[in-house]
Amino acid sequence: MAHYGYFNGTVAPVDQLTIGLTDLGLLRGYGLFDYFLTYNGRPFQWDWYWERFQNSASRMHLPLPLGKDETYAILLNLIEQSVGTDMAIRFVMTGGYSADSISIERPNLLILTEAIHPVPPMQYEKGIKVILDEYVREMAEVKSTDYKRVILMAEAIRAAGASDLLYQKGGEISELSRSNFFLVKGNRLITPNRHILHGITRRTVMQLAQGDYKVEERPVLLSELYDANEAFTTSSTKKVLPITQIGELVIGDGHVGPVSRSLLYQFNELIKDW
Amino acid sequence: MAHYGYFNGTVAPVDQLTIGLTDLGLLRGYGLFDYFLTYNGRPFQWDWYWERFQNSASRMHLPLPLGKDETYAILLNLIEQSVGTDMAIRFVMTGGYSADSISIERPNLLILTEAIHPVPPMQYEKGIKVILDEYVREMAEVKSTDYKRVILMAEAIRAAGASDLLYQKGGEISELSRSNFFLVKGNRLITPNRHILHGITRRTVMQLAQGDYKVEERPVLLSELYDANEAFTTSSTKKVLPITQIGELVIGDGHVGPVSRSLLYQFNELIKDW
Known part of the structure; x- marks a missing residue:
C-alpha cells in the first residue's frame, strides 16, 4: 500500500x-x-x-x-x-x-x-545517551531544511554509542539535532528559550506540565546538568524521551525518572483520545 | 537547443x-x-x-x-x-x-x-557596490549547497542598490556570497585565508599576479578597507570584478583601478587560449 x-x-x-x-x-x-x-x-x-x-x-x-x-x-x-x-x-x-x-x-x-519511524520501546525504558556538540543552528527558530550537521556527525554519534547530539555553544545548551531539551530539578521543568526551534511537542508538554510543575523557559547552561534529577527530549516522533547520559555524565541516578515517565504517560493519554 | x-x-x-x-x-x-x-x-x-x-x-x-x-x-x-x-x-x-x-x-x-549568466559589461567599467553582512558560512571550505543567506538577503541587497554581500564576523572579512575577496594596497594583493571557499579563480588570479605583486593570504580586518587603493572579487562567472563601494565606504577614488583592470586583462588572455 x-x-x-x-x-x-x-x-x-x-x-x-x-x-x-x-x-x-x-x-x-x-x-x-x-x-x-x-x-x-x-x-x-x-x-x-x-x-x-x-x-x-x-x-x-x-x-x-x-x-x-x-x-x-x-x-x-x-x-x-x-x-x-x-x-x-x-x-x-x-x-x-x-x-x-x-x-x-x-x-x-x-x-x-x-511511515512513522517510532523510537524503539527499549529507549523509553533505559533512556538514551547523547553527546555534546559545539554548534548552534542558523536561524534556529525557522524550520529550514538545513540538517547537515547531524548527518555529518552520524559516525561520531554511532562511535560514542549515542543516539543524538545535544547542541551547546559557549556553554549554553540549545536543543538536540531534531528535538527540544528539558531538565528536571525537583518540581521544576527547565527548558532553553533561545537558539531553538519552538517545538510543538515541547509546547504540548509544557501545557500538560503546568499544574504539577514550575516550568522555566530560559537560557540553560552546561553547568546545570550536574545537579539535574532528570533530562528528557521532546519531538513529534520521540514524544517524551528520557536522556540518562550526556557525554560521560550520567544524569541523576542514571535511570528513567518519575517526571519523565509521568509526562510521557500524560502525553500518551492525550494522543489516545485525539 | x-x-x-x-x-x-x-x-x-x-x-x-x-x-x-x-x-x-x-x-x-x-x-x-x-x-x-x-x-x-x-x-x-x-x-x-x-x-x-x-x-x-x-x-x-x-x-x-x-x-x-x-x-x-x-x-x-x-x-x-x-x-x-x-x-x-x-x-x-x-x-x-x-x-x-x-x-x-x-x-x-x-x-x-x-547557460552562462555573464556579469553585465557595465559592472566591469564602473565596479560594483556590496553591502556588509555579519555572517560566516558554516564549513566555508566545503562547497555545500547551503546558499540560504544570500537568497534570504536578496531584498536587502536590492534595496541598497548593491550587487552582493561581503561577509564579516567580528570585524574579520571572509568572502562574498559566491566569490572571493581581494584588496589592493600599493603593489600588495591581500586576500582572506580562512572561513572561505578556496576559489579556483582566486587561485588562478594569485598565480597570474605572482610576478608583479606581493600576494598576502591572511586574516583581513574591516579596518583595512579604509586605506585600500582597490578591491575586487573573483569567481568563475565574475572573473576579476572591481568593487568600488562597500556599504557607504567608497574604495580608493571610487573608480576601477589599474590593478583590477590589469588582472582582468590577464585573466581574459588566459582563457582566450585555454
Whole structure:
C-alpha cells in the first residue's frame, strides 16, 4: 500500500512524484519544512503546526501558495488515500525552480505522507545517551531544511554509542539535532528559550506540565546538568524521551525518572483520545 | 537547443531530468556542488575543480560514485550534445534517497550543463557596490549547497542598490556570497585565508599576479578597507570584478583601478587560449 503525496497540484503515490533539477531547495538548500503525525487519522495539533509552517515561510520570504483550509482538505485526502494506520506528514516548501539558480520565482510546495519511524520501546525504558556538540543552528527558530550537521556527525554519534547530539555553544545548551531539551530539578521543568526551534511537542508538554510543575523557559547552561534529577527530549516522533547520559555524565541516578515517565504517560493519554 | 545533463547514469536534456522527493539534498540540505565554465569547449581548470569536488565530497563523507576520467568522459559527451557555445557545468552530489529521511544509503550525482549568466559589461567599467553582512558560512571550505543567506538577503541587497554581500564576523572579512575577496594596497594583493571557499579563480588570479605583486593570504580586518587603493572579487562567472563601494565606504577614488583592470586583462588572455 502506498503513501500518497501532493506536489504543486498533483496527487500521486510518493514514489511516483519527482521534482526538476533546478529547484532551489536542491541546488541552494533554500527550503523549509514541517513534520507531524496523525492520531486516529487526525493531524495532531494541526493549528499549531500550520501557524509554525506559516511563520517559517514568512521568515524565508516565501509566499504560501495555499491557504489553511485548502491545505487541510488536501491533507485529509492524502490521509484517506494512503495506508490505513496513522502516518507522518511532511510539508516541504522550497524557493522553486530558478532560471539563474539563485533568484526566487515561485515556490514549490510538497506534502508527503510517510511511515512513522517510532523510537524503539527499549529507549523509553533505559533512556538514551547523547553527546555534546559545539554548534548552534542558523536561524534556529525557522524550520529550514538545513540538517547537515547531524548527518555529518552520524559516525561520531554511532562511535560514542549515542543516539543524538545535544547542541551547546559557549556553554549554553540549545536543543538536540531534531528535538527540544528539558531538565528536571525537583518540581521544576527547565527548558532553553533561545537558539531553538519552538517545538510543538515541547509546547504540548509544557501545557500538560503546568499544574504539577514550575516550568522555566530560559537560557540553560552546561553547568546545570550536574545537579539535574532528570533530562528528557521532546519531538513529534520521540514524544517524551528520557536522556540518562550526556557525554560521560550520567544524569541523576542514571535511570528513567518519575517526571519523565509521568509526562510521557500524560502525553500518551492525550494522543489516545485525539 | 537543449542543455544536457547526467543523473545516476542517464543522459537527457536537463529539463527532462527529475529527482525523487526523498532525496536528502532536498529534504535535509545535505548536498555539495561545484561549478565551472568551458572555454573553447574545454572545461577550465578541470584538474583543480575535480580536486575540490573530491575534497568537498570527502569532507561530507560521501563516496564519489565515479572516477576522474570517467567523469571527464561524461562531461565531454554532455558538452558535445549541448548547444555549441561555451557553457557552465554544475556538479551536484547529495546524500541520496533515504528511507528514514536522515540516513545516507547511496549518494545521488547530477551533472548539469547550463547557460552562462555573464556579469553585465557595465559592472566591469564602473565596479560594483556590496553591502556588509555579519555572517560566516558554516564549513566555508566545503562547497555545500547551503546558499540560504544570500537568497534570504536578496531584498536587502536590492534595496541598497548593491550587487552582493561581503561577509564579516567580528570585524574579520571572509568572502562574498559566491566569490572571493581581494584588496589592493600599493603593489600588495591581500586576500582572506580562512572561513572561505578556496576559489579556483582566486587561485588562478594569485598565480597570474605572482610576478608583479606581493600576494598576502591572511586574516583581513574591516579596518583595512579604509586605506585600500582597490578591491575586487573573483569567481568563475565574475572573473576579476572591481568593487568600488562597500556599504557607504567608497574604495580608493571610487573608480576601477589599474590593478583590477590589469588582472582582468590577464585573466581574459588566459582563457582566450585555454
